[in-house]
Amino acid sequence: MNRVIAFACVALAFVSAVQGKVVVQQINYKAGDQEMAGWFAYDDAQTGKRPGVAVVPEWWGNNDYPKLRAQKLAELGYVAFAIDMYGKGKLTDDPKQAGEWATAVKKDPKVARERFEAGLNLLKQQPTVDPDKLAAIGYCFGGSIVLQAARWNEPLKAVVSFHGDLTPIEPASVKSGVKVLVCNGDADSFVSQDSIDAFKKEMPEAKIIGYPDAHHAFTNPNADSHHIENIQYNEAADKKSWEDMKAFFKEVLGQ
Secondary structure, eight states, X not given: OOOOOOOSOSSOOEEEEETTTEEEEEEEEEETXXXXXXXXXXXXXXXXXEEEEEEEOOTTOSOHHHHHHHHHHHHTTOEEEEOOSSXXXXXXXXHHHHXXXXXXXXXXXXXXXXXXXXXHHHHHTSTTEEEEEEEEEEETHHHHHHHHHHHTTOSOSEEEEESOOOSOXXXXXXXXXXXXXXXEETTOTTXXXXXXXXXXXXXXXXXXXXXXXXXXXXXXXXXXXXXXXXXXXXXXHHHHHHHHHHHHHHHHHOO
């Protein structure tokens, strides 16, 4: 598997500084031969090494939402990187197009793994990141990718899936060192009870939290704009799942 990462500009293109000391930058890099673009977020007032958290986007691509989540992780003291899974500039609001892109990645586990690892390795190599304290979170499509990363035995301490598909992209074993949290909407018709039961058998040590009345994409305030019945924002579930993630990370990563 080609795991070459090109740091296209170590003098990274500065995009914005947000809310005080938290800085967000766009990083151009490569996964194999594919040009990628991710969002790197950190608190420039902090010194020393910190846990690094990879953020894997929904099927819309690496848009402002994963960028925002990376920023919020930086505000908590983590170094975060929103990974590109499609290719530089590939963003959409069209569910049909998004579904095609996500399906293409999931049908090619080699490509999916190469792109995830390219982003994770870039994060790991940042001088402010503790390489022994890596985690990944993902939303919807990204939730399924980070669960698969646990199955691939990526060097992660913790994985959190928000409203992600629980079905494996390809079967694989899970090493005991990876702690897994699944944040699932109880009203999400895209995630069947059968898939939940199968996941519990596959990863019996994983923690699953259900959020009452929460549908798919319950963490994204823009979810309702797509006018899809089962894609709905739920403020209570959004806030509670973020707090659950914070508690989980504190337990596993010590921060």
